[in-house]
Amino acid sequence: MRFLLPLLLVLSALTVLLPGCEPKEDIITTDSSAKLEFAQDTVKFDTIFVSVGTVSKRLWVYNRNARAVRVAEISLQNRPGVTYSLLVNGQPTLTARDVEIRGKDSLLVLVRATVDPTPSDLKPFLVVDDLKFRTNGNEQLVKVLSYGQNAYFHDAERIGRNTTWRADKPHVIYNSVLVERGATLTIEAGARIYSHAGSFLVVQGRLLCNPAFQPAGELKPEDRNFVRFQGDRREEQYQEVPGQWGGIQFDTLSRDNVVRFTEIRNSNYGLFFFNRRNYQPHPNVLVENSLFRNISTLNSGFGVEGAALLGVYGDFVVRNTLITNCEQYALFGIGNVNQLDYVTVANYARIVRDKPSVLLAPSIEINRVPTPAVAPRLVLRNSIVWGTNKDGNELGFVSGELYPSTISISNSVLKTKEYDNTGALGQRKNGNILNPIEGPNYLFRSTPNRFRGRTLDFQLDTLSPASNKAVPLSGLTRDLLNRPRSSTTPDIGAYERVNP
Structure with a gap:
């Protein structure tokens, strides 16, 4: 009996160390079939002015697998014309490495863009980049579009x-x-x-x-x-x-x-x-x-x-x-x-x-x-x-x-x-x-x-009580949109009524 208690303590410690007792959503899989899913396939920024940053855009990354995955790299291609920054797990970075996502869990990536000046002065121009995720030998891309001006x-x-x-x-x-x-x-x-x-x-x-x-x-x-x-x-x-x-x-x-x-x-x-x-x-x-x-x-x-x-x-x-x-x-x-x-x-x-x-x-x-x-x-x-x-x-x-x-x-x-x-x-x-x-x-x-x-x-509206109730005013013969007003019974308000 005097050896029973130490034996139980040793067995308890070994049980904790056994892999089978670790929650499977925390066990990292290296299976190449364990891929990520994304809330959208494109992160799109509306027209922004060159040299001026935008708000951050959200990208949710999902691990649908039962076990955890380790994302070896999250990075941008840094193509000319735009500068991006990332926020991964609350940390600002240009490239994130070895980011773990538990099984059946998700990761929020924030992307911020600053469009560089280009010779295009008149029309908005399109700058395209790729946000890369490398996991278990797989490379998955999410398009990033920025319209600059x-x-x-x-x-x-x-x-x-x-x-x-x-x-x-x-x-x-x-x-x-x-x-x-x-x-x-x-x-x-x-x-x-x-x-x-x-x-x-x-x-x-x-x-x-x-x-x-x-x-x-x-x-x-x-x-x-x-x-x-x-x-x-x-x-x-x-x-x-x-x-x-x-x-x-x-x-x-x-x-x-x-x-x-x-x-x-x-x-x-x-x-x-x-x-x-x-x-x-x-x-x-x-x-x-x-x-x-x-x-x-x-x-x-x-x-x-x-x-x-x-x-x-x-x-x-x-x-x-x-x-x-x-x-x-x-x-x-x-x-x-x-x-x-x-x-x-x-x-x-x-x-x-x-x-x-x-x-x-x-x-x-x-x-x-x-x-x-x-x-x-x-x-x-x-x-x-x-x-x-x-x-x-x-x-x-x-x-x-x-x-x-x-x-x-x-x-x-x-x-x-x-x-x-x-x-x-x-x-x-x-x-x-x-x-x-x-x-x-x-x-x-x-x-x-x-x-x-x-x-x-x-x-x-068609039957508006303001229709035909104004009086002509000298010099004001057209409405906000330059449509002619009635010379005898114009409409009240900024707009002369027309049929839609």
């Missing part, structure tokens, strides 16, 4: 003289661009401007965006002659995300700015005036045939949330323009002058909104100091102000009873409770249509409320 890079640039941004290559803004006083920046038809996170185009001088373009006929929404501003993330998941860059800011002394046939999207602000001391004359901009999309709620630091058009004592004239999917304001005017003709505000944001799309106020507080109290002015004609504010009010006036004489609203479709109940404004009968029911006579062809998953289309 050269661009003009503007890094903390100061523009001190008259300058033109051409449309032959995209423009990428890093660390903001400043147009200095006395200088004019002209942006050609068809130019594409991509801004990095937090970057602004700041205009102390003058901005002429697409000033010379004269369309010969009807345009398509995707027409290449529109100037387009957006963030510099080109991946599909970023296409409709607000707040990716700052916006266009005009300084106190900026005058006679023009923005025509332009799309501004995915920013904190669209156009932003900051004239906090109400210097005269106000900075101003003329906006024609333009689109503003996906503007965020980000606070600017002085108590004003994001807006497509934000005027702190800065004046807007806006014609034939669509403003859509702002997380709060489409227009916020503080002590400024606003004239909106044939404008469609269709504010279907992805969040719950509690602010009106259009809000006017005589002053605000900046760093707890009130700005001068000045009655804002609004001329709103032949326009639509609509959206999904949870209170059902898309038109608001702070202390509106103090300045009814500076408000003129006519022949417009309005979703509002305040306007309906504020007798001091006294303009309900000016041809306006208040709070029409959204069905069966829908305002627009396609909205998130009506057709989920379908491409949004804010042109007028």
Whole structure:
């Protein structure tokens, strides 16, 4: 009996060391038939700018075998034109070796791409590489595709003289661009401007965006002659995300700015005036045939949330323009002058909104100091102000009873409770249509409320209550897409209705 306990201890130790007692999913097989499987056969990067990295793309690698495998090498071929980096098991590397994957388990590989400059200036170019996995003598490849494009890079640039941004290559803004006083920046038809996170185009001088373009006929929404501003993330998941860059800011002394046939999207602000001391004359901009999309709620630091058009004592004239999917304001005017003709505000944001799309106020507080109290002015004609504010009010006036004489609203479709109940404004009968029911006579062809998953289309529906309810305005005989308007009974909003 005295030898029994030591014998049991020895036998227990030997049992632990026996291969048959090790979990089979941890036993490494060297069988050449034990191959890997992949979640996809191609890792694809959308168009990225040369010398600028992208987000990491995921590739799941599966070991469907009962036993573990040792991947001798995970590497890229390093072909010219693109630089890749990998993240394997949480470790950055160019080549990973002897990576074990347990039986019936998986491995996550992250791939990041930076496309090198090439002589190709105009069109996007394709760079192809292979991600190689070598296991038990087998070599398996996953294709890696990267579309690259050269661009003009503007890094903390100061523009001190008259300058033109051409449309032959995209423009990428890093660390903001400043147009200095006395200088004019002209942006050609068809130019594409991509801004990095937090970057602004700041205009102390003058901005002429697409000033010379004269369309010969009807345009398509995707027409290449529109100037387009957006963030510099080109991946599909970023296409409709607000707040990716700052916006266009005009300084106190900026005058006679023009923005025509332009799309501004995915920013904190669209156009932003900051004239906090109400210097005269106000900075101003003329906006024609333009689109503003996906503007965020980000606070600017002085108590004003994001807006497509934000005027702190800065004046807007806006014609034939669509403003859509702002997380709060489409227009916020503080002590400024606003004239909106044939404008469609269709504010279907992805969040719950509690602010009106259009809000006017005589002053605000900046760093707890009130700005001068000045009655804002609004001329709103032949326009639509609509959206999904949870209170059902898309038109608001702070202390509106103090300045009814500076408000003129006519022949417009309005979703509002305040306007309906504020007798001091006294303009309900000016041809306006208040709070029409959204069905069966829908305002627009396609909205998130009506057709989920379908491409949004804010042109007028066949039986829209906005059809044929506008009045002709001198000089405004064509709509946002340059289609002719009726000379006697045009439609309300940015688009003249046509049969789909």
